[in-house]
Amino acid sequence: MAFRGSNNLVLVVFWLCSCKEHPALSLQDSEGRSFSARCREELSSCVLEQQSGPRAGGAAPSLRANGRYVGVCDSAHDADCRLLTCSSDSACPAPGRAPSGSCVGGLCVDPRHEIATSDAVMLCLAGSGLGHAEPRQVERYALALNCGTPCRVPAPCERR
Numbered sequence: 001m002a003f004r005g006s007n008n009l010v011l012v013v014f015w016l017c018s019c020k021e022h023p024a025l026s027l028q029d030s031e032g033r034s035f036s037a038r039c040r041e042e043l044s045s046c047v048l049e050q051q052s053g054p055r056a057g058g059a060a061p062s063l064r065a066n067g068r069y070v071g072v073c074d075s076a077h078d079a080d081c082r083l084l085t086c087s088s089d090s091a092c093p094a095p096g097r098a099p100s101g102s103c104v105g106g107l108c109v110d111p112r113h114e115i116a117t118s119d120a121v122m123l124c125l126a127g128s129g130l131g132h133a134e135p136r137q138v139e140r141y142a143l144a145l146n147c148g149t150p151c152r153v154p155a156p157c158e159r160r
Contacts, residue, residue: 025093026051029072030083030126035061039093043070046093056080056130063093067116067151069123070101070108078121079132079141084108105159115151120144124157 027035033053039046043063050061056074064073064081070092071081085106086092092101092108102109124140125132132141143154 025091027072027091027093028085029053030085030122031130033072033082035072037063037093039063043093043095048072054130064118065095065110065113067119068109068111068113069115069119070095070110071118071122074130077132078118079125079137080130081118081122081125082130083122083126107159115147115153117145117147117151120147120151120153120157123153123159126157126159 025037025039027037027048029035031054034051035048036051037046037048043065046063048061048063059075061072061074063084064071066078070084072084073081084092086101086103086108087106089100089103092103094101095110095112102111104111121141121144124144125137128134128137128140131137140157144157147153
């Protein structure tokens, strides 16, 4: 019995050591904030440390990709997420076990997914500042929520 327990311990230690940590990334969001990120296999495992820009306060920022676009979120509310911007694939966190992230049109994306309502929200709120209570933000948020199924990003929110 002791032998079997030892094998299980070896497997657990091997599994813990096999988690690949990607190198630290310098990330930027659509509100001009910069972050240092240390990630393991999934975006949700990334630990962010804000380096500059306006601070949201409250909960620690996290990365999220509920659809195609990757964002920095300051709460569980989609309206508190802002797009990650990029200039190359290496400026984006790698989703899952991918070797690198994907930068398309200056935004970090997970091309495996279709555009979701959360993507429309981030696109509509990009550049509007943090939070979601200003009149322009309320209007844009409502516009994004009505993107339909499948989600079509409203024309005023499309990146040009």
